[in-house]
Amino acid sequence: MTTTIYYKLEKLPYGSTRRYASTDKDIVQKGGFPVWFQIYGKTRSVPFILNDTENVLKNNYGQDIKLVDISLGEEE
Numbered sequence: 489m490t491t492t493i494y495y496k497l498e499k500l501p502y503g504s505t506r507r508y509a510s511t512d513k514d515i516v517q518k519g520g521f522p523v524w525f526q527i528y529g530k531t532r533s534v535p536f537i538l539n540d541t542e543n544v545l546k547n548n549y550g551q552d553i554k555l556v557d558i559s560l561g562e563e564e
Contacts, residue, residue: 491549495541496559503530509541511549516558 494516495509508516509524516523524544528537538555545553 489552491553492556493541493545493549493553494556494558496557497534497537498559500527504528505530505532505534505537507537507541509545509555513558
């Protein structure tokens with residue numbers, strides 16, 4: 489069974505990117521726990537961040553995961 493992981497990327501004023509990810513959409517949208525939170529430096533690209541997110545979450549939820557971007561409403 490595929491595990492859906494919702495994520496949101498936010499650009500910070502100083503150029504870094506903040507990522508939230510969780511199996512619970514409400515947690516990503518409104519805050520709370522459990523959430524996978526990470527700040528990436530301004531030199532990190534969106535593809536790098538998504539690849540890192542996928543690799544970390546595969547270790548926790550297994551190989552069959554689906555990333556859904558709720559900041560834009562698109563699926564990755």
